[in-house]
Each structure stands twice: as C-alpha cells, then as structure tokens.
Amino acid sequence: MESEAFVRGDEGVVFQLDPAVLDVLPNVAEIVNVSHHGESAWAKALRVDTLKTNGNKESYFIKISVGTHGREALKGEYEGTSAIFAITPGFCPAPIAWGSLKTQEDSHFYLCKFYDFTDGVPEPVSFCEKLARLHSSGSSPEGKFGFHCTTHNGDLLQDSTWHNSWEQFFANGLRNVFQVRKDRAGPHDELDSVPDLFDKVIPRLLPPLETSGRTIIPSLVHADLWCGNASIVNEETEEGIGFDPAAFWAHNEYELGNWRPARNQFTRLYFNEYHSHVPKAEPAEDYDDRNALYSLRFDLHAAALFSTQEEYVQMAIDEIQRLIEKFHDGITKGTE
Known part of the structure; x- marks a missing residue:
C-alpha cells in the first residue's frame, strides 16, 4: 500500500x-x-x-x-x-x-x-491447560535459564542472563529487582538489609529442586501473568489469552508466584486446575514456601513500579521476615 x-x-x-x-x-x-x-x-x-x-x-x-x-x-x-x-x-x-x-x-x-477483551479473568479450565502446555513444551537453548534478549516487566528491565542453575538465575534476578526498586524509590532500611534471604532462604528452598537426582527442565514462562495481562476473548466460553509478557526460561512454578497475591484475582481454583496438568515439583512439602519466595519478586516489581505506595514494600518485608524466621540457619525452624 x-x-x-x-x-x-x-x-x-x-x-x-x-x-x-x-x-x-x-x-x-x-x-x-x-x-x-x-x-x-x-x-x-x-x-x-x-x-x-x-x-x-x-x-x-x-x-x-x-x-x-x-x-x-x-x-x-x-x-x-x-x-x-x-x-x-x-x-x-x-x-x-x-x-x-x-x-x-x-x-x-x-x-x-487486535483482540476485543471482556472484563474478568479467563475461565480456568482452558486457560490453565494452555499455560500447562506452554510450560511443558519446547526446549530452552542448551537447557539454560534466561532469555536471548532483555525483557521487561512493565518498564522494569529484567536480568535475563543465561545460567545453568535455576538458583543462580533466580537469585540474580531478585537482586536486580531489589536494586531497581532502590534506584527508583530510594533506600529503605528494612528492605535493603536482607542478607539472610540470599544466604539462607534461597539456598534452602531452591537447591533441593536440582539435587538428590532431581532436575528442572526450563519452561518458557510469561513471567507477568496477572489479571491485568490476561483477559477473556470469547464472551460465550470465557476463554482467554495472556499478553504483555516478560518472558524467559524458568522453573515453571515461578509463573504461579504472581497468582499468590489476592490483588491478581487468580484464586486457588486456578492453582488446582494448573496442577491437574503439571504436578508440584519435589520436594512437594516446600511448594508453598517456594510459591511465597517467587511471589516476593512480584511484590518487589509492584514496589518499584508504584514507588509511592508503601503497602507493596510492606508486603515484601512481611514475607521476607516470615521466610527468614522459618528457615533461619538454612533449615526449617522446629526441626533442629
């Protein structure tokens, strides 16, 4: 033309x-x-x-x-x-x-x-089946975690550098988000002094996924799948899609960290439907705390994007303190 x-x-x-x-x-x-x-x-x-x-x-x-x-x-x-x-x-x-x-x-x-969107999150059955198919298909280059170019969560630059270890990739990405939040909103005494999160909590929760004969096959994740980035495209069936991805290759359960906060409107029904296709990773007893750890990154994203809203920072502080209390010295409190 x-x-x-x-x-x-x-x-x-x-x-x-x-x-x-x-x-x-x-x-x-x-x-x-x-x-x-x-x-x-x-x-x-x-x-x-x-x-x-x-x-x-x-x-x-x-x-x-x-x-x-x-x-x-x-x-x-x-x-x-x-x-x-x-x-x-x-x-x-x-x-x-x-x-x-x-x-x-x-x-x-x-x-x-272009898609005409309808208000509300997609119905869980087809949505979670497609998400599970995404996580279970394809293969990361050389089996690594990361992405071949920089991706953004909103306007937040992510660290998508390739790593062989999920623990290392996640820790580096989380440190990056802490720094971005600090650069945008300024220092915060409670939030900026959390060495135990990296020295004890992450080393306790993530290495078991990749030791004792266990492995993680990297999954392609949307990485910003909250209710604002998922919508209904068929009013009759309530079938939906996800958009505005911050994609990279990750542990598949990372995706569900964004579903933990009630603000994101993905209820327990979505977790259950997803796990009807993809089982919880072993050790399954760590599942909820892994989900909380992954969710922490999304709270920090919100704290950086909306730096004047203190509730996001407080959510992150509360969860960090809970995880550190539970996994002090790298072990579960009450099992010493």
Missing part, C-alpha cells in the same frame, strides 16, 4: 500512520480507522482497523514507546510473544513486527493482532 496514510479517526482526530508501520501491515488494502487505545507512563497504544486485500476486515494493535528503554522493551515484548506463540498460538496475541518509526525521532513500535 502507499508509503504513508492519513486517517480521520475518533472525534475527527487525524492520524498519520508511520511508513514503518505501513510496511509491515500484512496484505492491507485500506486503513479504515485509527483510534487511541489507552496509554501508560511508558507507552501509548492505537487500534488500526483495516480492509484486507481479500476483502476481509482485520484490526491491529500498535504500542508505541520512546528512547532506548522503549526500544528494548518493545523488542522484548515482540520476542517474548513470538516465543510463546510458537509453542501455544492460542495463548497470546499473534505478533507481527516491531521496529523504529521513520517520522518520529527515537520512537519505536510493536504490532500484533
């Missing part, structure tokens, strides 16, 4: 679609409408309605962000969504492209198929 397109969208606003976007829209004969579709502190979104060359109508979602951070975040979203889509196409939006705009300096875009 033409190298530029001006479209009168909602409320008479005239949009110019960037040539870089037009170049990657697949088999489009005409741009019918362009409209704003929300924005955050780090990105804005557009909906583009088109007429295809075969006469069908199709809509696309475009996310636009700026700067080096914006470029890397959108690249990570594209690469993560593509990796998930390659394994479970029905579990995420169909990704199309990412790149830099030609008419706006240092601005970048991510393009995928």
